[in-house]
Amino acid sequence: MRVIAFVTQKGGTGKSTLAASLAVAAGEAGERVATLDLDPQASLTHWGERRNAESPMVDRTTPDKLSAALHGLANHGYSLTILDTAGIDSPAATAAMRSADMALIPARPSLADIEATKPTYAALAKLGRNYAFVLNQCAPQLKSGRVADASKALRLLGVLAQPLIALRADHQDAFALGLGVTEHDPEGKAAEEIRGLWQWVHNKTKG
Ligand SMILES: Nc1ncnc2c1ncn2[C@@H]1O[C@H](COP(=O)(O)OP(=O)(O)OP(=O)(O)O)[C@@H](O)[C@H]1O
Numbered sequence: 001m002r003v004i005a006f007v008t009q010k011g012g013t014g015k016s017t018l019a020a021s022l023a024v025a026a027g028e029a030g031e032r033v034a035t036l037d038l039d040p041q042a043s044l045t046h047w048g049e050r051r052n053a054e055s056p057m058v059d060r061t062t063p064d065k066l067s068a069a070l071h072g073l074a075n076h077g078y079s080l081t082i083l084d085t086a087g088i089d090s091p092a093a094t095a096a097m098r099s100a101d102m103a104l105i106p107a108r109p110s111l112a113d114i115e116a117t118k119p120t121y122a123a124l125a126k127l128g129r130n131y132a133f134v135l136n137q138c139a140p141q142l143k144s145g146r147v148a149d150a151s152k153a154l155r156l157l158g159v160l161a162q163p164l165i166a167l168r169a170d171h172q173d174a175f176a177l178g179l180g181v182t183e184h185d186p187e188g189k190a191a192e193e194i195r196g197l198w199q200w201v202h203n204k205t206k207g
């Protein structure tokens with residue numbers, strides 16, 4: 001079973017939003033998906049409560065129980081677990097980083113967000129974990145100077161996942177309805193980007 005963790009000490013970068021839509025997109029691509037919410041704020045758990053669909057399985061856990069929870073999911077035949085964490089340095093974030101085959105660090109295209117990724121990627125590098133940045137909430141005209149500068153800055157710090165994810169109302173609407181963007185508007189651009197992101201993560205983490 002693969003484990004993907006959304007981590008970064010900066011709040012509001014899109015961890016829960018991307019975790020939800022990526023979980024749905026991975027399920028549509030054939031994975032058997034669970035999500036585990038390690039954030040006491042419980043955004044992803046509340047998203048799950050708004051859903052009617054059976055997949056992904058949405059549950060919460062705490063850092064001391066994470067390892068056992070992942071073993072249990074693997075034994076039950078799940079092929080992918082996506083972890084969501086709080087936007088602060090916490091034992092839960094450390095536990096998630098340790099467990100993940102790949103940690104995804106969302107950042108908005110701003111200097112403040114990019115600077116704020118440092119403690120997270122430094123911790124991941126120290127743990128020897130695989131990680132990638134996800135540039136999220138980009139102005140929809142993705143070629144704007146700020147987006148290009150942010151991409152360049154993140155590529156200097158590590159790997160930048162593809163594609164970049166634009167700021168689109170679809171993400172906010174889908175999350176509010178307990179949907180992934182690929183369920184909310186399957187033909188939309190947000191859906192296309194999230195399917196692309198799953199394809200990228202899949203290719204980078206497949207055995
Ligand atoms: N690509 C996007 N397009 C539009 N809105 C987005 C996008 N990604 C995230 N958002 C919005 O940004 C806000 C923060 O997103 P989210 O709650 O997913 O961040 P987070 O990193 O989980 O925050 P926290 O650290 O508080 O848990 C939300 O209002 C969400 O709807």
Ligand SMILES: [Mg+2]
Binds near residue numbers: 086
């Ligand atoms: Mg969150």
